Amino acid sequence: MLDDTDRRILRQMQADPGASSAQIAERAGLTSATCWRRIERMQAAGIIRGVRAVINWHALGYEVEVSLRIILDKTQPRAFEDFADAARKIPEVLEIQTLLGQVDVRIALIARDLAHYHEIYRTRILTLPHVTDIDALMHVARVKYNNTVPL
């Protein structure tokens, strides 16, 4: 479905998502019109979902980031749905992933500080439905974070 030219455009867009389509065209060695047509086609096909702003939560005063890894009570037929419906309502939850392995679900949670985290944990997390076990990984440092793939 994608040819080498499409991949070249995507590589340039991944490397610099803030670049204008004229800049992308130049770096990919294409005319603006060709480049724009291909980008539009990939958007229409749903391959390019969009360009999102990255929000730095530290700069907004959220100092703590935790991965909570959760084991659910799978004897409950709606365990995953009920859990996700409730977790989605917690504003500080940034990501919910369902997994196959030692744990069933992971949620990424941010908090202003440890006291704030403790409060969210006690009042919102421990009350989530169908939870059998929770373990927490505290994020110390982000070494790599680019979400790119080798195209």
Add this chain to the structure above:
Amino acid sequence: MIALDETDRALLRALAEDATQGSGALGRRLGLSQPATWRRIKRLEEAGILAGRRLDLDLGALGFGVTVFLGIKLGTKGRVSLEDFERAVSAIPEVQTVEHILGVYDYRLRVTARDIPDFERVLRRRIMTLPGVGSVDANVMLSEERLPGPI
């Protein structure tokens, strides 16, 4: 840290959804003039709250069907240089994120591969051969939901 009002929060929400919108179009949606919108975006950038852009691609449509979270424990601590490990792991193109964490693991990785055999190749040839790797736990991602966060 700067204080945000409701308009700033609406701007952040709109840009997190689509960062390609110009200040003219954004301002019309929020009932602001183009220069006022531009000034607010500039202020959010200068405060470090708007920290760049990311390209949101449908990885499945691009042939990357498998995402795995790896929990890595380093072996023989004290004899391994964290810098060496971090440099080597960050250089692997299939590794999207690397986080130094506190908990049952030392590092948490997000790895994207074309399929399970491709993931096995990355795991055996690139991850298991990293300097200092002790044990590796894997959880395969089944679904993912990203939420806007507390704005």
